[in-house]
Amino acid sequence: MTDKISVNCQARLSEAITCLTTMFRDKKFVVVSLRPGKDRTLDQNALWFAMYDRIAKSTEMGDVEDVRRYCKLHIGVPLMRGEDPEFRQGWAESFVHLDYEVKLRLMGPCAMFGPDGFPVTRLFNRAQGCMYTDRIVDEFGPKGVHFADLLSEVAA
Template sequence: MGKPAAKPFVSRASTLQEAFAAIAKLPRVLTDAIQLWGDIEIIVQKRPVRRSVDQNKLQRKWLLEAEAQGDQTAEEYRGFCKLHFAVPMLRWELPEFKEKYDRIVKPLPYESKLELMQEPLDFPCTRLMTKDQKSRYLDAIYQHFTGLGMRLTDPGLKGINPSEYKEAA
């Protein structure tokens, strides 16, 4: 029987003050890690930028606009978008997501998958995305709904920076 598995210590910082607060915890973390694992690795790396509040607001706005023009609720459209646009992207780009999704969710009937994507279960998809992934996800949503003839708010009118979201052509 080997040593018990433990989660790695992860601390995120955007300011020196946050970094110093994380450093203050390191002596104890390093002591515990070396006692538990022996050899350890210390890595400092750039943190990927996660989706933005503006991106989330735009998605919600579009889903409400689709609800007003279509035959489903915003939450039903949200579940559809997660299943059809977010899941394929995450399966392709995140091996851990693919493994768990394929093992647990993929065998379910289509209707169950749609339910799983919606509240109250709300299978995590977009909260796992980086800002770039969320931009591509929003592109897919925009293309889908405007392709159905729905009118969605132009992201430029919401003050969203073009570098954060590229509107579909």
């Protein structure tokens, strides 16, 4: 059992203390790791979902989840195949032979991989996350989807 709590307000601090107290009372042994700073994945995820939403509203690709699946498969998977030999080998052994529709479906919520679908973006390090963002802009910017306002919020 592992819990991760980002503390960014008094309520979240209280939640963390309660969780720690409960776990200690129940298990008697608890390992605690602390580090200062924001969880960068929360910021990146928020940006990506805002981008998916913008793409969905600006194109005829479907809803946010359709766009998310598309981006994971068409942008995230090639990025990871190029960056990670183990991912590339696993993809080749397990997924390359599947029909396109199956691959696309597995990128979203499914029984096999849970609510987030096949792990792609959650495997990214910071640099890969930035490349993913840039590639989304590169693909959809020329199609008339504008992201300047979303990207300027991240830079601020």
